[in-house]
Amino acid sequence: MSDVVAGGAKSMEELVSLCKRRGFIFPASEIYGGLNGFWDYGPLGAQLKKNLADRWWRDMTLTPPVRDGKPVSIVGVDSSIIQNPRVWEASGHVGGFSDPMVDCKESKQRYRADKIFLVGFFSLDQAKELYASLEDAVALLEKAPDASLEERAEIQRLFQTWRAEYSQRAANLGLPAIIVSEQGDSAEEAVAAAQRRLSKRQLKHLGVNFTPPGWAHPLVSAPEKWPRLSPATQTESLTAPRDFNLMFQTYVGATASEDDKAYLRPETAQGIFLNFANIVDTTRVRVPFGIAQIGKAFRNEVTPRNFIFRSREFEQMEMEFFCHKDEARGWLDFWVEERRRWWMGVGLSEANMIVRKHDDDELAHYAKAGAGTYDIEYRWPFTHPGFGELEGVAHRGNFDLSQHEQHSGKKIAYFDQERNERYLPDVIEPAAGLTRGVLALLCEAFTPDESRASKVVMKFHPSMAPIKAAVYPLVNKDGMPEVGEKLVGDLRRRFGHLGLIEYDAKQSIGKRYARMDEAGCPVCFTIDGQTLEDQTVTCRDRDTLAQERISLDRVVDWLGEKIGG
RNA sequence: GCGGGUGUAGCUCAGUGGUAGAGCGUCACGUUGCCAACGUGAAUGUCGACGGUUCGAAUCCGUUCACCCGCUCCA
Numbered sequence: 001m002s003d004v005v006a007g008g009a010k011s012m013e014e015l016v017s018l019c020k021r022r023g024f025i026f027p028a029s030e031i032y033g034g035l036n037g038f039w040d041y042g043p044l045g046a047q048l049k050k051n052l053a054d055r056w057w058r059d060m061t062l063t064p065p066v067r068d069g070k071p072v073s074i075v076g077v078d079s080s081i082i083q084n085p086r087v088w089e090a091s092g093h094v095g096g097f098s099d100p101m102v103d104c105k106e107s108k109q110r111y112r113a114d115k116i117f118l119v120g121f122f123s124l125d126q127a128k129e130l131y132a133s134l135e136d137a138v139a140l141l142e143k144a145p146d147a148s149l150e151e152r153a154e155i156q157r158l159f160q161t162w163r164a165e166y167s168q169r170a171a172n173l174g175l176p177a178i179i180v181s182e183q184g185d186s187a188e189e190a191v192a193a194a195q196r197r198l199s200k201r202q203l204k205h206l207g208v209n210f211t212p213p214g215w216a217h218p219l220v221s222a223p224e225k226w227p228r229l230s231p232a233t234q235t236e237s238l239t240a241p242r243d244f245n246l247m248f249q250t251y252v253g254a255t256a257s258e259d260d261k262a263y264l265r266p267e268t269a270q271g272i273f274l275n276f277a278n279i280v281d282t283t284r285v286r287v288p289f290g291i292a293q294i295g296k297a298f299r300n301e302v303t304p305r306n307f308i309f310r311s312r313e314f315e316q317m318e319m320e321f322f323c324h325k326d327e328a329r330g331w332l333d334f335w336v337e338e339r340r341r342w343w344m345g346v347g348l349s350e351a352n353m354i355v356r357k358h359d360d361d362e363l364a365h366y367a368k369a370g371a372g373t374y375d376i377e378y379r380w381p382f383t384h385p386g387f388g389e390l391e392g393v394a395h396r397g398n399f400d401l402s403q404h405e406q407h408s409g410k411k412i413a414y415f416d417q418e419r420n421e422r423y424l425p426d427v428i429e430p431a432a433g434l435t436r437g438v439l440a441l442l443c444e445a446f447t448p449d450e451s452r453a454s455k456v457v458m459k460f461h462p463s464m465a466p467i468k469a470a471v472y473p474l475v476n477k478d479g480m481p482e483v484g485e486k487l488v489g490d491l492r493r494r495f496g497h498l499g500l501i502e503y504d505a506k507q508s509i510g511k512r513y514a515r516m517d518e519a520g521c522p523v524c525f526t527i528d529g530q531t532l533e534d535q536t537v538t539c540r541d542r543d544t545l546a547q548e549r550i551s552l553d554r555v556v557d558w559l560g561e562k563i564g565g
Numbered sequence: 566g567c568g569g570g571u572g573u574a575g576c577u578c579a580g581u582g583g584u585a586g587a588g589c590g591u592c593a594c595g596u597u598g599c600c601a602a603c604g605u606g607a608a609u610g611u612c613g614a615c616g617g618u619u620c621g622a623a624u625c626c627g628u629u630c631a632c633c634c635g636c637u638c639c640a
């Protein structure tokens with residue numbers, strides 16, 4: 001494997017090009033111009049993805065890792081993509097991220113756009129102009145600086161009454177003397193907070209000695225002329241409002257009313273938590289144990305980027321590991337190292353991976369109380385020489401189970417016989433992107449080689465390679481095709497469940513070898529004249545280009561050793 | 566979301582208002598027989614899409630879509 005993927009955009013473009021040329025990955029619905037953030041997997045890509053997913057499923061649920069001499073207990077599930085919409089309220093996906101949000105670029109604060117109010121305070125002169133047609137009000141305003149308590153109350157009352165009526169005129173009046181931005185659940189609340197915020201100097205500037213009323217507008221509907229101030233800094237440091245509902249919506253049933261609204265899952269994890277109680281009740285597992293799932297997830301990303309790295313439909317391999325909270329730290333460390341080594345086992349080089357602990361301020365809502373989140377990051381061509389996320393291992397505490405217990409009203413706590421204690425277990429979650437994993441395998445395998453006819457060779461780990469072997473008669477005659485076809489049959493019976501066995505008798509042998517270099521096939525078996533004499537074939541190694549002769553009846557075992565399985 | 570760039574055959578690209586092109590790849594036949602060999606032949610395009618200007622648009626204009634790069638975003 002290459003230490004470092006050739007950096008920068010150039011190699012990424014070449015990789016995308018190769019993926020299309022060789023049938024790994026195509027833009028989705030390409031003949032209609034494609035669709036931003038969606039990709040289709042061709043014959044080789046589908047097999048590569050399947051190989052990676054099968055390996056993960058096997059290493060989680062069938063032959064799980066061993067800790068302290070005992071295999072870890074993990075079972076599999078396959079939950080529905082669409083669940084009761086209340087699931088996403090409990091998980092926190094609907095509440096916090098369904099409304100337009102604005103970010104303050106200076107303070108890094110994020111606000112719901114409908115919870116920010118701009119409160120405009122008009123000077124005494126502006127107010128007089130505004131209320132010119134209202135003699136009572138103007139009369140009171142004339143006295144404002146020396147108004148009695150009763151008169152001040154009356155002024156306040158009049159302003160309150162007429163504020164709505166005159167808001168349009170206020171908008172046309174020009175900028176208020178002072179504009180203050182406040183967060184609040186209502187306009188009244190925001191005005192009160194804004195009044196408290198005004199300094200003595202600002203009050204003096206307004207020309208009155210009592211707190212003047214203001215006009216409060218939600219950020220999104222304030223007059224265009226008013227500056228969009230950040231509550232944190234009171235400067236124009238806000239981004240434009242953005243819709244942060246990352247979930248795809250759909251409707252269950254044919255009537256499509258708002259009551260039938262449902263969501264495509266934005267992560268597979270919740271399907272595991274939803275079935276926690278079912279699995280405890282039916283499978284005799286005991287804490288600590290894990291539940292694993294592979295499946296599609298959907299996020300309406302603001303900006304899909306970097307090929308399949310961030311797409312809107314993607315696949316996850318998530319395992320939720322349930323344990324007592326006292327043991328969570330140990331399991332977190334165990335899974336971080338376990339997962340890092342697993343990725344090396346499928347061909348990623350150690351030099352291209354790092355483990356990075358999340359800073360406190362980037363922890364997800366579900367991980368705030370936990371022992372931390374670690375990212376296993378890969379050195380992608382587009383992050384080179386930096387790294388980007390491949391898999392996250394998070395301590396989610398018992399956030400999810402307790403949320404579902406509260407929202408559903410169902411008891412899902414686990415009774416621990418050994419500890420004689422009922423509790424909601426903590427969760428350690430190794431959550432990997434399957435499609436990101438495929439991209440990592442592609443990036444790792446991509447190896448430019450000017451000395452080869454193909455100019456590039458895909459050095460997949462043999463266990464991951466979509467094409468396991470190719471069988472090539474040197475020429476398409478003299479009995480060689482017959483020998484080749486029989487060998488292909490033998491190999492497919494033995495390895496067909498692991499990957500493709502290629503057969504081709506056309507064109508020059510060099511051209512066929514070159515195609516297999518681009519496809520990442522680890523070995524080619526060539527039937528030649530000597531085969532007919534002594535029953536041996538040539539094994540052509542993809543990485544070293546070395547050729548060795550082995551006996552025809554040893555080919556199946558020989559390949560088995562090479563690709564594993 | 567903002568700014569910049571790109572879009573012509575499967576791939577890489579040429580083509581600045583007048584018949585749609587090249588190389589590579591693909592396919593067939595022949596020859597050769599261990600690394601994209603050679604010869605002959607063949608297939609393949611709404612020139613990303615839509616609209617406009619024009620006698621005439623791949624080419625000029627507008628809109629839009631997709632991809633790439635930089636910001637932004639990435640629970």
